Amino acid sequence: MRLEGALEDQAIDPHADLMYGIEELQEARPNYDQAARYYDGKVPEVFTSTRIRRALRAHDIDFDLNFAKTPVDAVTDRLEIAGITGQNDDETALISKVWQDNQLDLELPDLFRRAGEFGDAYLMVLPVEDEDGTVVRVEMFYNSPQTVRVIYDEENPRRKRLTIKRWCDGPYQRAELLYDGWTERWTTGKNSSGEQARDWFHWLADEEDPESWKIDNDWGEQPVFHFRTDRPYGTPEHYGAYGPQNAITKLQSTHMGTVDYQGFPQRYALTETATTDTSDLEPGDFADDDWPLSEQGVGPSDSGDDSSLKAGPGELMLLRGFKQVGQFDAAQPGVFLDPILFNVRAMAVICTTPLHLFDPSGEQPSGQSVRAQDAPFTKKVGNRQLSYGATLREAFTFALRRLGIANPVVTVHWKPAETIDDVEGWQTVKAKIEAGVPRRQALIEAGYRAEQVDLWLAGTDDAELQRRVDVLASLADSAQKLGSAATLGVITSEQVAALLSGTIDDLEALAQAQEEG
Template sequence: MADTLKLRVIQGDAVLEKLDDDHPDLDRALKALSAKLDGYEDIWNYYDGDQPLMYTSGRLRDIFKDLDMATFVENWCAVIIDAANDRINLRGVTLEDKTANDALKVLWEELGINLEADDVHEAALVIGEAYIMVWKDDEAIDVVYNDPRLVHLFYESANPKKKWYGAKWWADSKDHLRITLYYDDRLEYYRSEKETKNTTSVRHLLPYSPIGEKDADGEVDNVETHEFGEVPIFHYRLERRKVKGDIVNVIPLQNGINKLVTDMMVSAEFGAFPQRWAITDSDIGDLKNAPDEVWWIPSGDGTGQQAAVGQFKSIDLKVFIEAVDHLASSAAIISRTPKHFLFQQGGDPSGEALVAMEAPLNKRCSDHIERFNPVWKEVVQFILKLAGTDIEKKDIAINF
């Protein structure tokens, strides 16, 4: 495999980029993790409701740059994700071998895999990928969900189904960047000599031993071998062509909805109530604006502008509501989410109508389950392998 081949994880295409000659795998991992950090962070923010106010004109953005408090959000991204996630529930696993099945039930409860599964499915729906790491340390098996911003898995170029190696990075308690590379026969540990924010190159990473071991030459022994024969990272993806979650195509519409809602709220504050005006050359200092007050305004002296009163037309907020409903309807169509999840409809639909309306959502969920199912089988098989039991995948039934 060419050391210059790097996967651009956000766009899903391959580009040529020179890697470090001494540590190509480490350099590849550092660049891949760095490449997807900002993009994934933005998508998580949209799901969490931390969404920026977008303007169609740079001039408007400059004018209103200090009006952050006047931003209102209708977070449809969360509705689209939660509508599917509520239907994807991992209930458990069944094995044909009763002894192995009983042992797995105990492990399943002890490891809290159902809770890890909820996080895995949520991240996969939001980002388009998620990871679970399975490892045995000090005779104890651990199964942990890992945020896709922290982990990446590389595949063989000749066989994209075969895992090559994985990588995980994080900041330790002293704010040093830690990176671990996971192979099918070993783990390699690295730690930055500088603080995380100042670590921008593979040259800033040094071999590191979590337990302080050194080899025969007195050098840091950063390699831990294992005999499991598999990379202990398991990758959940919505599709293989590129990393794409369920809200990627909805984000532009979400920006439009937030802009309309903000405009509506500002309009409601300044223009939704009737505003009255008066023209007169008399002193208005004694006029009081209060209930049961009558204003006596002289008609004028007959020359020039005469006294007049009137009322400005109030802003019809229905225009904004209709525009928001239109974008919400488009978001429902694009994401295959029933429209009644996003906005109110007149009347209650019949049972048959409800089934028809929710059919696209159910199909979306079933497609995701088909993608998740084989990965869960791999996870269960590896857990049992660490526990000393060999089970074939065909004997594992994942229950959703």
């Protein structure tokens, strides 16, 4: 009986879900803030020396080498949507209109980047109605996981129990709770922190309607779509880079601290006991005091009277009272640069990101070596395409339903995460076909979309396809050899470009003539 009473009390508590959602947001927020700092390169170095920490803080000095963002950007760069289609031309045209109305060619890449940066990102899909209540368009926009969180059903983790969105609106705290059939609007009073349930009140959409804080709908689902790198909540793509990035920041800052000593070495002079006397310095000599400036702002260094010692052939430097002089050697750059390179390699391994993506200007592998190194990364990109594609399909299905399509079927097409475009790759494709692998399968394994391959193969017999593959392999081999010749100076780069361009034009003209014939 007591359990039933407790459940009944909870059911009638109007603030229960609100405060639970706020608590979930607050617990998750520090991890998202940390992910943003590492992506932006704003994580400070941890100094064991309090004196050095105070000195750098006072002068606002940093020497950022932010490699931690690379695992995020590398995945985002491979996530390109080739198109989104419906089951007929009308649905596809409607999808195209939604895409253009919401500038999704700009919005979605940012959404994918944020999903990689935080591990989670949310796409809001809100119908816009006219005065008659007819949906005239659908708005799609990104929301940060720092302010939005989907709460999943504990019994069925794939089911959204509710979504909370909380934000600051001037002196007020605002919140919305989104359910499958309605939305609740909440607000605080002025300058309230919103930490307690008593701080929150109904936020009326219409001041004359006391029930307008609750907005009913017939959607049957929440207009929030969760893009994530894992389930139920994601992990930042660069999470494994935190430790190596800390080490790199420490090494780089310390290295920069030694640069002054490399440019201006610290010197020393050893003296015999009781023989050094600097009390009778010549007028042109200087002691350890600061050099006073004259009325014209000219100091000893500017006048050329710093010292009576002269450097030059045949000159003799006489130092009174010193038996030996020298300088302290600064730390060698390799002491810092070698560990930095190690940590970059560690970051690449931990984050499943090819090492050559961290240094595009360095020595780059080619051909089969690149594909072997990229294989785990390509698989990771493929997993993101599956996850993000499923969520994007749900979002467009929801949008089409709101626009009057009863049972829409949406398909998301991705550009290949990797395609073969080098001589070794095409030679491999040719070898596969000669070994008996179906041509369609060989081209799909080369990274081309199935619908592209089907279009290419339409009306093309096996002999013609074999000829095209041979041409591509020969062209790639010729391009490689011409590139080597240009490197040796046998032919210029402009001549190479002209030859290849002319050859490609001739091949295109020949192909077109064959198709017309």
